[in-house]
Amino acid sequence: MTKNKYLSLTFILLITFLASGIGGFTTSTFKEPWYSQIILPSFNPPSWVFGPVWTILYILMSVAIWRIWINYYDKKILNLYFLHLFFNMIWSIIFFGFHQIGLALLDLIIIIIFIVLLMKIYYLKDKISFSLMVPYFLWSTYALILNFNIFILN
Numbered sequence: 001m002t003k004n005k006y007l008s009l010t011f012i013l014l015i016t017f018l019a020s021g022i023g024g025f026t027t028s029t030f031k032e033p034w035y036s037q038i039i040l041p042s043f044n045p046p047s048w049v050f051g052p053v054w055t056i057l058y059i060l061m062s063v064a065i066w067r068i069w070i071n072y073y074d075k076k077i078l079n080l081y082f083l084h085l086f087f088n089m090i091w092s093i094i095f096f097g098f099h100q101i102g103l104a105l106l107d108l109i110i111i112i113i114f115i116v117l118l119m120k121i122y123y124l125k126d127k128i129s130f131s132l133m134v135p136y137f138l139w140s141t142y143a144l145i146l147n148f149n150i151f152i153l154n
Helices: 002-030 047-072 075-097 101-125 127-153
Strands: none
Touching: 002 047, 002 075, 047 075, 047 101, 047 127, 075 101, 101 127
């Protein structure tokens, strides 16, 4: 049983970081020169911040869903997590790949709705999983404000 628990954690981490890798590849491939030419708000963080922050957030959200999975084996919640991850991944494609700031903003709203929904489920089932999602919710809210300001400025 312990072996299967850690195998499922590995699977969840792999899927999560695969999505991250697709988003990261898109960002690194299509970010410049476009991103340097748009107007950014004064509170835009330096580019080096995003990698470490997202790495931590992806680990936290993976552990959160894993805790739910190993305790409840609920495929609906796991599928909801993976669906949310899809929208998380396509934000980079929309924003950096297609340079569609407004559509990326809409995608972020969808992501936050998924985060809130997952957090609501987690709160009822596992308070630690809920707590692990709080930094992700806060960062995504900050990203929404940032994306909105970039949309307004450009």
